[in-house]
Amino acid sequence: MKTKPVLSIAALTLVTFLFVAFVAPPPVTKFKADVKSSTLLWIGKKVTGEHKGTIGITSGELIAEGKTIKSGSFEIDVNSLTVTDLTDKSYNEKLVTHLKSDDFFGVTKYPKANFAIISVTPNSGDQYLVKGDLTIKGKTNPIEFPATITFSDKQVTAKAKIVVNRAKYDIRYGSKSFFDNLGDKVIYDDFDLDLNLVATL
Numbered sequence: 001m002k003t004k005p006v007l008s009i010a011a012l013t014l015v016t017f018l019f020v021a022f023v024a025p026p027p028v029t030k031f032k033a034d035v036k037s038s039t040l041l042w043i044g045k046k047v048t049g050e051h052k053g054t055i056g057i058t059s060g061e062l063i064a065e066g067k068t069i070k071s072g073s074f075e076i077d078v079n080s081l082t083v084t085d086l087t088d089k090s091y092n093e094k095l096v097t098h099l100k101s102d103d104f105f106g107v108t109k110y111p112k113a114n115f116a117i118i119s120v121t122p123n124s125g126d127q128y129l130v131k132g133d134l135t136i137k138g139k140t141n142p143i144e145f146p147a148t149i150t151f152s153d154k155q156v157t158a159k160a161k162i163v164v165n166r167a168k169y170d171i172r173y174g175s176k177s178f179f180d181n182l183g184d185k186v187i188y189d190d191f192d193l194d195l196n197l198v199a200t201l
Helices: 004-022 089-100
Strands: 028-033 039-046 049-065 068-083 112-124 127-136 139-151 155-165 187-200
Touching (some): 049 155, 068 089, 112 139
Antiparallel strands (some): 028 049, 028 187, 039 049, 039 187, 049 068, 068 112, 112 127, 127 139
């Protein structure tokens, strides 16, 4: 009679061990960026106004365990940059050429930018905090931003508004961080990226 509690504890321990040992972890899934469905919009602001346009995502993937994103990386084709707010063809081409020049993104030497995910932390519901490393013009800096991430059976979508400080990537033209007495020629260091990412199995 005195051995029953001992046996009960032993049996419970064995059951617990077997449960932990044989419950499978969430499956690891790789989602590939759908570059045709994904969009990346940019807005750059200056004292006298703003310009906006698009940049293409050329490749990327998200690695998930169940519905938890563990890692990911993306390549951005800076050379694909367009301006969408200027209808005058000549002025549009002039601005695009200037943005691709060494004054800004230097696409001849640095045609690609990259983003690598370090962590994705849940906040509430489908809201997350994304942290990662962004590389532009060969310079890498940490960046973080809130994102809305949703899962379906075969697809992940992520939407985020990202603020990038160009001064950290040595993009100097018209920047108060590098030049004085610019007056109304100042172009603000922060530019905005509006991401709509679609990734599928």
